[in-house]
Amino acid sequence: MEDLGFMCARCGGEVHDVTHNREGELDAVGYRHNRRVEPWDHELELAVGAPDPGTPDCDFCGEAAPGWLYYPTLDPEDTDVFEVELDTTHLSDDDTATAVLNMLYPWYACDTCSVLVADRNMEQIIVRALERTPVPADGPVGEDVVRARLRGSLSVFFTTRPGRPQPSRAV
Template structure:
């Protein structure tokens, strides 16, 4: 039997549901691509089907063949609540929810981004991501929004992964 679930009809990628909670109340449910940062080249086109298997790529810039893997340092089963400094200044509720989910999964990095991570050079990581995948002029979001999404996701990464990476072949 096929593994039927939510997917994006545009890219074939896996989709996850995201609940929005504020102070103990459910504000709503949304759907997002299963990526570290919601793509800025197309909007999600929700469909039901079998998501396409995707090869790992760098979660910072999108380059193929990542060499490094950063495991999360937070254990969500260890405590019901944990606090993380998260810069959500320019993020929507959907983008904030995705940034929080990023705390729970390992991140892949290419050689170049791994060096930038070691240097904690967020601005150059963001520039590299936008160089590898430029924001389309007629896209669903502008470059300012894409930069804000990257800033939010990367701030979660740096808050929850202070350790050294492992070779990605360890997966």
């Protein structure tokens, strides 16, 4: 029997829930694509089914068959407080929550992006991501929102990852 869960009816991708807490109280629960940055080519269409796990792509630019993996350096069991330098400028609560969730999962990188990561070149990573996946003119969000989402997720990545990746075949 297939494992049922939340998925996007449009792309078949896995979906996770995101809780919004402010000062110890639950404000809301939302749902997001289980990706580093919410896709900018379509809105989430929540459904129940067997999500397609897909194959990993570069979490920075989307290139297929990434060769490098960056493990998180923060262990949520070690502390109940995280101090992360997160650029939340122009980010909604949903986007901020998604960026923070990125602390807990490994990131895949292609050869090109791993070099940009080593150089800590956030702006060039954003340019590469937008060149490989342009923002549609009639899409649900504009390029300024996409850039803010990328900047927020990347600021978490650079705050919580070591400098050297591992070969992704080790997974």
